[in-house]
Amino acid sequence: MIRLTSIHKAYDPHASGPVLSDASLGIESGEFVAILGKSGSGKTTLLNIIGGLDRDYRGQAVVDGRELKRMKDRELSRFRNRTISFVFQTFNLLPHLSCEENVAFPAYFGDVVPHRQIGVRAREAMERVGIVHKASAYPNTLSGGERQRVAIARAIFQRPKILLADEPTGNLDSASGQHVMNLFLELNRKDGVTVMLVTHDEHLAALAHRIVRIADGRIVGEEKTA
Numbered sequence: 682m683i684r685l686t687s688i689h690k691a692y693d694p695h696a697s698g699p700v701l702s703d704a705s706l707g708i709e710s711g712e713f714v715a716i717l718g719k720s721g722s723g724k725t726t727l728l729n730i731i732g733g734l735d736r737d738y739r740g741q742a743v744v745d746g747r748e749l750k751r752m753k754d755r756e757l758s759r760f761r762n763r764t765i766s767f768v769f770q771t772f773n774l775l776p777h778l779s780c781e782e783n784v785a786f787p788a789y790f791g792d793v794v795p796h797r798q799i800g801v802r803a804r805e806a807m808e809r810v811g812i813v814h815k816a817s818a819y820p821n822t823l824s825g826g827e828r829q830r831v832a833i834a835r836a837i838f839q840r841p842k843i844l845l846a847d848e849p850t851g852n853l854d855s856a857s858g859q860h861v862m863n864l865f866l867e868l869n870r871k872d873g874v875t876v877m878l879v880t881h882d883e884h885l886a887a888l889a890h891r892i893v894r895i896a897d898g899r900i901v902g903e904e905k906t907a
Contacts, residue, residue, distance in 0.1 A: 682843070682875050683708040683731055688740035690726055690898075700726045701738070702898045710842070713869045713876045715886035718895035724879045725847055727895065731877065732845050733761050745842060762791040766836035770848040772828045774820040774835075781807065781816040784834045794839065806834040810864055826857030833864055837874075844868060847879045862888055 685706040691699040701723045708714050718724045729735040730742050733749050736757075742749045745764050752760060766787075774783045785803040788794045794802050807813040812830040820828055829849060836844055846865065850858030862885060868874045878889060886892045887906050894902040 682710040682712075682745060683877075684741070684743040685727075685731070686741040686743075688727070688730060688738055688742065690723075690730070690735070690738040698898060700898050701730075704740075704895075704898070704900050706893060706900060708875065708877065710875055711869070711873045712891065713866070713878070713889045714891045714893060715878045715880055715889035716893050716895060717880060717883065717886040719881055722895045723898040724895050728845050728847055728877065728879050731843075732765050732767060733757050759791055762787060762839065764841060765843045765845060766839060766841035768829070768832055768836050768844065768846040768849045770851040772820070772825075772832045772852075774828060774831060776820050779817050779819055780812065780823070780831045783820065783831055784838050786835060787839050802838055803834075806838045807831070809837065810834045824857075825853050826860065829853060829857065829861055830864070833861065837868060840872075841874065843875045843877070845877050845879075848881070849878070850880075850882070850885065858885075 685704060688701050688704040689699055690701040704727060716724045716727060726735065730738055731744060736750050747760060749757065775786065781803050784806055785799050788799045804813055804816060807816055810830045810833050812827060812834060815823060815827060850861050853861065865876050865878065866888065869876045880886055889906060892904050892906060893900060
């Protein structure tokens with residue numbers, strides 16, 4: 682499903698070292714993998730490369746059989762819309778759109794969902810994460826946990842093969858964070874979605890099938906959790 686080979690990434694050639702150095706990683710379809718490391722270790726950069734958000738690197742990144750660097754911008758955008766979804770720590774909801782409109786927002790950038798099904802699909806996604814009662818509300822009226830549930834509903838709206846989550850519980854209290862993790866586990870177990878979770882939290886990482894440890898831009902270890 683995901684194959685990284687000798688990834689090297691440097692933002693500043695005059696910096697003391699690269700953001701990623703000789704990073705190689707394989708993730709199978711249906712896995713739940715945690716990328717564990719301190720702030721600045723390179724874990725978010727790794728996620729951005731896998732998600733096709735960053736293509737300025739050396740090495741090879743193959744996702745669902747496609748080499749990302751070889752794809753043209755429009756082709757990559759279409760591929761990403763059909764295959765990959767993101768959940769960010771900062772939610773990234775549009776304040777002038779209702780929750781339902783935020784969930785359906787990916788539909789405006791591709792033909793993943795037929796137009797007549799957009800509303801139904803959005804409400805199904807919101808029902809799945811327990812936030813459909815806030816469909817007409819606006820993000821600024823929600824708690825942090827509710828906003829993250831809307832963000833997850835937006836991510837699953839397009840029924841992705843791969844879900845990339847970057848510190849998704851970082852701005853949440855412990856109860857809301859656990860609820861978010863339970864949603865990821867359900868998506869992985871019931872729907873077979875491949876989940877990659879970036880975190881600095883050992884306890885959250887332990888919920889994944891496998892932990893990949895990263896430090897100073899290098900993958901320094903891997904371990905199975907069960």
